[in-house]
Amino acid sequence: MTLASILIVDPDIKSRSQIAYGLRELGHDVSETHDAGSALAAVRVKKPDLMVCDCALPDLAGVELLSDVRGSDEFRAMRVLMTSDRSKSDDVVSALKSGADDFVGKPINMQEFLARVDACLRRPANHTESRQVRAGAITVDTVGHRVSVGGNFVSLAPREYRLLLFLLSNQDRVYSRKQLLLHVWDKDSSVGPRTVDVHIRRLRSLLEPFECDGYLQTVRGSGYRFSLTV
Amino acid sequence: MTLASILIVDPDIKSRSQIAYGLRELGHDVSETHDAGSALAAVRVKKPDLMVCDCALPDLAGVELLSDVRGSDEFRAMRVLMTSDRSKSDDVVSALKSGADDFVGKPINMQEFLARVDACLRRPANHTESRQVRAGAITVDTVGHRVSVGGNFVSLAPREYRLLLFLLSNQDRVYSRKQLLLHVWDKDSSVGPRTVDVHIRRLRSLLEPFECDGYLQTVRGSGYRFSLTV
DNA sequence: CGCTATTGTTTCGGTTTTGTTACACGAGTC
DNA sequence: GACTCGTGTAACAAAACCGAAACAATAGCG
Structure with a gap:
């Protein structure tokens, strides 16, 4: 990643333009915003590789934007690199704890700053997707598309997988057949509601050997629910 | 990585013991050395997760040890975290450029230091462009573009090589045909998705004599995955 | 230029998945 | 207890999906 798209979020025009200048010198594509609101909008539009963000924003704490x-x-x-007045030494800790990739204190030493930006961009992305959804003995690896129950891998058909994942990610909530069709099937598919029953049954029989079929609960007159408690 | 093995390399007893104390408080397993020579020896023996290294060593520049x-x-x-006297501002840049994971200036603010150590350990290892990528009996030499399975060299066509290397470096992840086309084929190439199937098949038949074809797994309705576990 | 290795497409066939339907069962109600 | 509505169960047929193989196009090489 030699050339990157970078978003600077800083209410102070002076330091903002100082940072922007340094980064543009290196050929990066730099955008600037002054508060958290416009930062979020800019992130959505530009999808920057790196956000350089001050801890003190007018509308929201920088750390909250980070979160x-x-x-x-x-x-x-x-990637997110946080900045803050050097005097506020707590910011370093809270920023890093909240998942910042790096932190630079102000006033900024431009050489160091640029080196740290480079290091951030060079690193592989850190905070990757959350992989696992769990409930009791059941674990769904959303990246590997694998389901294990009590340590044993269970092979599910695509629709069974989607159904289980949906219910698992929304435990203790009852969904009508119609709602399940909406979420687990394609939005426009014209599928009979009894189809859901059949798939629930198939899931149950797959979970039965591990005594987990009870988690898929029927709510008479309403639909189905996944819950660990009976 | 909550508890880590950490090696401190610093000729100055005072700062060394200060750092060691802070890290031990958190429960880390800390070793100490005072120069590059003993550091290398210690690295070989202890295989620490993190090395905290000062830039000024008696026998060798810290940056050279890093290299x-x-x-x-x-x-x-x-992971390597470099330290140095705050006055020597060049050190930050050269350390980061040489591949340090982070840098902290002295005198050390212990809160910040510990937060940065945590961040280092939390991050996935950075400098992993190793020469070899391995999985089970399969070894891919990325420099020599050679693949061996159980000691026997296997000759792969270019595309087969790229596909295998990609899947191997991203094990246990399912990739759709579209994603594979994006990563293994050129970004704009208009190639039919079934092409992927064919190449997977060719790879499988090459790996079959070594009983490694099972690692290339079909995930019905989603795509393919490389995994050592069934 | 001709040969060969590589790459992508297509077709065919088997298997898995999926939705439907028919029927059995059981809980709740009168 | 009998009736009714909603749900469980099983069987079936259609559709989707993937593996295998044959074929065509392309590139690389002598």
Whole structure:
């Protein structure tokens, strides 16, 4: 990643333009915003490789913006380098703990800053997707598309997999057949509601050898629910 | 990585013991050395997860020790955090450029230091462009573009090689045909998705004599995956 | 230029998956 | 207890999907 798209979030025009200048010198594609709101908008549009963000923003703490980004599936992989006044030494710790890739104190030493930016971009993305969804003995590896129950791999048909994953990620909630069709089947598919029953049954019989079939619960008159408690 | 094995390389007893104390407080397994020579020996024996190394060593520049480590296949993955007197501002840049994972200036702010150590350990190993990629009996030499299975060299066509290497370096992940086309074929090439099937098949038949064809797994409805576990 | 290795396409056939339907069962209600 | 509605179960047929193989196009090489 030699040339990157970088977003600077800093309310202070002076340091913002100083940073922007240094990065543009190196050929990076730089955008600038002054608060968290416009930063989020810019992130959605530009999908930058790196966000350089000050800890003190007018509308939201920089660390909270960071948490927001790390919490979203879509932008979790984006690198984030936080900055802050050197006097506020707590910021370093809280920024790094919240998942910042690096931190640079102000006033900025441009040589160091650029070296750290480079290092950030060179590194493989850190905060990768959350892989596993778990419930009791059941584990679903969403990246490897694998399901294991009590350590044994269980092979599921595609639709069974999607159904189980959906129910597992939304435990303790009842879904009507119609709702399940909406979420697990294609939105426009015209499939009879009894189809859901059949798939629930198939899932149950697959989970039965491990005594996990009870987690798929029928709610008479309403639909189905996944829950560990009876 | 909550508890780590950490090696401190610093000629100055004071800062060395200060650092060691802070790390031990957190429960890490800490060793100490004072120069590059004993550091290399210690690295070989202890295989630490992280080396904290000062830039000014009596027998060798800290940055050169870093380069040595990064140059070896065996220890490339070790994290390295460099330290140096804050006045010597060049050190930051040269350390990061040489592949340090992070840098902290002295005098050390212990809170910041520990947060940065944590961040280092949390991150996936960075400098992993190792010469060899391995999985089970399969070894891919990325420099010599050679593949051996159980000691026997296997000759692969270019595309087969790229496909195998890609899947091997991303084990246990399912890739759709589209994704594979994106990664293994050229980004804009308009190639039919079934082409992937054919290449998977060819790879399988090449691996079959060594009973490794099972590692290339079909995930019905989703794509393919390389995995050592069935 | 001609040969060969590589690469992509297509077709065919078998298997798995999937939705439907028919029927049995069982809980709740009167 | 009998009736009814909703659900469980099993069998079946259609559709989707993948593996295998044959074939065509292309590139590389002498």
